[in-house]
Amino acid sequence: MRLFLALTSVTLRGILRDRMLRAILGTVLLLILLVPVFSMFSMRQVQELAITITLSAISFFLLVMSLLLGSSSVWRDIERRYTSSILTLPVSRRAYILGKFSGIAIFIVCCGLFLFLVSVPVIMFAASSYPSDVPVHWLNIALAIGADILKYLLVAALALLFSTISTSFFLPFFATIAVYLAGSASQEVFEYVSGQFGTELQPASVAVIKGVYYILPNFSAFNLKVPAIYGLSHSPGGLALTTLYGVIYVVILLVLAIKIFSRRQLP
Amino acid sequence: MKSESIHSIEISSLSKTYKGRKGKAVEALSELSLTIQNGEICGFLGPNGAGKSTTIKILMGLITATSGTATLCGLPVTDPGARKRVGYLPENPSLFDYLTAREYLALCGRAFAMDGESILRESQRVLELLDLREAADRPVRGYSKGMVQRLGLARTLLHDPDVFILDEPMSGLDPVGRALVKDILKDLKSRGKTVFFSTHITADVEVVCDRVAVIVGGRLRSVDVVDELLESGIEGYDIQVKNCAPALYAGLTSSPKASDITEIYVPRDRFNEFLAHLGKNGGDIHLIEPKRKDLEAFFLDILGKG
Ligand SMILES: Nc1ncnc2c1ncn2[C@@H]1O[C@H](COP(=O)(O)OP(=O)(O)OP(=O)(O)O)[C@@H](O)[C@H]1O
Ligand SMILES: [Mg+2]
Numbered sequence A: 001m002r003l004f005l006a007l008t009s010v011t012l013r014g015i016l017r018d019r020m021l022r023a024i025l026g027t028v029l030l031l032i033l034l035v036p037v038f039s040m041f042s043m044r045q046v047q048e049l050a051i052t053i054t055l056s057a058i059s060f061f062l063l064v065m066s067l068l069l070g071s072s073s074v075w076r077d078i079e080r081r082y083t084s085s086i087l088t089l090p091v092s093r094r095a096y097i098l099g100k101f102s103g104i105a106i107f108i109v110c111c112g113l114f115l116f117l118v119s120v121p122v123i124m125f126a127a128s129s130y131p132s133d134v135p136v137h138w139l140n141i142a143l144a145i146g147a148d149i150l151k152y153l154l155v156a157a158l159a160l161l162f163s164t165i166s167t168s169f170f171l172p173f174f175a176t177i178a179v180y181l182a183g184s185a186s187q188e189v190f191e192y193v194s195g196q197f198g199t200e201l202q203p204a205s206v207a208v209i210k211g212v213y214y215i216l217p218n219f220s221a222f223n224l225k226v227p228a229i230y231g232l233s234h235s236p237g238g239l240a241l242t243t244l245y246g247v248i249y250v251v252i253l254l255v256l257a258i259k260i261f262s263r264r265q266l267p
Numbered sequence B: 001m002k003s004e005s006i007h008s009i010e011i012s013s014l015s016k017t018y019k020g021r022k023g024k025a026v027e028a029l030s031e032l033s034l035t036i037q038n039g040e041i042c043g044f045l046g047p048n049g050a051g052k053s054t055t056i057k058i059l060m061g062l063i064t065a066t067s068g069t070a071t072l073c074g075l076p077v078t079d080p081g082a083r084k085r086v087g088y089l090p091e092n093p094s095l096f097d098y099l100t101a102r103e104y105l106a107l108c109g110r111a112f113a114m115d116g117e118s119i120l121r122e123s124q125r126v127l128e129l130l131d132l133r134e135a136a137d138r139p140v141r142g143y144s145k146g147m148v149q150r151l152g153l154a155r156t157l158l159h160d161p162d163v164f165i166l167d168e169p170m171s172g173l174d175p176v177g178r179a180l181v182k183d184i185l186k187d188l189k190s191r192g193k194t195v196f197f198s199t200h201i202t203a204d205v206e207v208v209c210d211r212v213a214v215i216v217g218g219r220l221r222s223v224d225v226v227d228e229l230l231e232s233g234i235e236g237y238d239i240q241v242k243n244c245a246p247a248l249y250a251g252l253t254s255s256p257k258a259s260d261i262t263e264i265y266v267p268r269d270r271f272n273e274f275l276a277h278l279g280k281n282g283g284d285i286h287l288i289e290p291k292r293k294d295l296e297a298f299f300l301d302i303l304g305k306g
Helices: A002-016 A019-033 A035-039 A046-071 A074-079 A082-086 A093-129 A138-165 A170-194 A196-200 A203-215 A225-230 A236-262 B052-059 B101-111 B116-129 B145-158 B175-190 B202-208 B226-232 B268-281 B295-305
Strands: B009-019 B025-036 B041-045 B067-072 B086-089 B163-167 B194-199 B211-216 B219-225 B234-242 B253-256 B261-267 B284-292
Touching: A002 A019, A002 A093, A002 B101, A019 A035, A019 A046, A019 A093, A035 A046, A035 A093, A046 A093, A046 A138, A046 A170, A046 A225, A074 A082, A074 A093, A074 A138, A093 A138, A093 A236, A138 A170, A138 A225, A138 A236, A170 A196, A170 A203, B009 B052, B025 B052, B025 B067, B025 B219, B041 B052, B041 B175, B041 B202, B052 B067, B052 B163, B052 B194, B086 B145, B101 B116, B101 B145, B116 B145, B145 B163, B145 B175, B175 B194, B175 B202, B202 B226, B202 B295, B211 B226, B211 B295, B219 B226, B226 B234, B226 B295, B234 B268, B261 B268
Parallel strands: B041 B194, B041 B211, B086 B163, B163 B194
Antiparallel strands: B009 B025, B009 B067, B211 B219, B234 B261, B234 B284, B253 B261
């Protein structure tokens, strides 16, 4: 356990001491602080717009972070031969991957929480200047950010898995983006082929599309922005299911990453 | 804990073939077998590309052998636990460049299950030993090559392991550093530690090693006890004699050293005969110096035979 914490903290320190990542965080922070200004452009729905922009900014930031951190993780340690200085300690490859992921995960979770805390006064300010009919649903906003965090943990795990195969930044980065885009659209495609349109297609292609749908992570399941903006209610069962889905998917990706990394030859 | 029958390092018929691009395979090691006894210092000598680093990386679990097995302290090298009592120095170490030396050592200490207090104490000890105290709180990014090498060495000493596996420990070090490493190795030997280190430099082997294993082209060529090797390499003696009749050394190379001292080179097979003559006919021995092939010559011989 101490070893796991030590590995996590090494990963975290690497992230926190990276200037580029700090610059990105600073940019997003500035963007969120400017939200009240942007929201003025909407004459009537200032509060709704403020929530939308804030959530989108947080979501985009977490996406960029999870992509960058996941895609630049394992292969880069191999290339820089950090692996030869850490895996020659009594450290298993499993512990290394788990430490790596947990460092990235803690960073993403902390960023999400931090940005949520920053967005509270910002949204309050925007909402107070032009009060809306609907009160702000803080719980829903928190849930939307929480679901986003889970979604981007999944993205990070995916990028980490690709980075255990790769020898450069490109494969994990673009493969993760591809899976992310496909996985965000898969729900719609699935519903499309399941309905009227499906009957016009060959049954084989419908089966393939459905198969891909079940394999790809379903990212749209984690999108809780609409209820957050308009204060609609959630079903606790649905939330629990989404969480379970995300967690199980992350676990599967990490198990695969460990399997692959364990067989990798290191310089 | 360690029973006598368990060897520190045991390598048996290890082979490694790298899969190159376009199906070109490189056979880096073939059927290498070598046992390192507890408490000995064994040099691993070989030209560039001989397979020294390949062997060592297999021992440290970084790469897997194509066939054959290896154990560290009785445990298979595929088990991370085998590395608990081992200090390893990679060839051209590359350490987390955003960590400071102290932070890096703390990470290593945790991996070796040391407690917080001994991590602090031992870090300080090894940093002082390797003369890194001033740089200890700066990120490794700003270290020179030799400083990184020193930190790599510091790491191997941190948890006072029983077995040391060092890939070119002297590389990148200044003369003071080299001397320091030799002293450290001698100290390790006096404390009964086992050391297996690769090198190109035969002189280092001569000074510190009990045995030397020579590897060429992925095959083990020879394993010898260094002292025996040096003794067997004596080719003759330079003898300085006083007041000696010139007839005695007719036919031998000689050169006058001082007014009454002459230096004579006597081949090994005529040494006893010469001493006998000298005893009979009178004359004083001023100095005897054995002339031996050094390890370098042996090494070049072995390479030449290939
Ligand atoms: N990752 C790799 N892929 C392909 N071939 C490799 C790889 N690593 C090493 N080799 C080859 O294996 C052989 C042995 O290499 P190794 O690094 O073990 O040599 P070495 O004895 O340590 O040499 P040096 O004294 O230069 O450090 C060389 O022919 C090298 O080209
Ligand atoms: Mg080498």
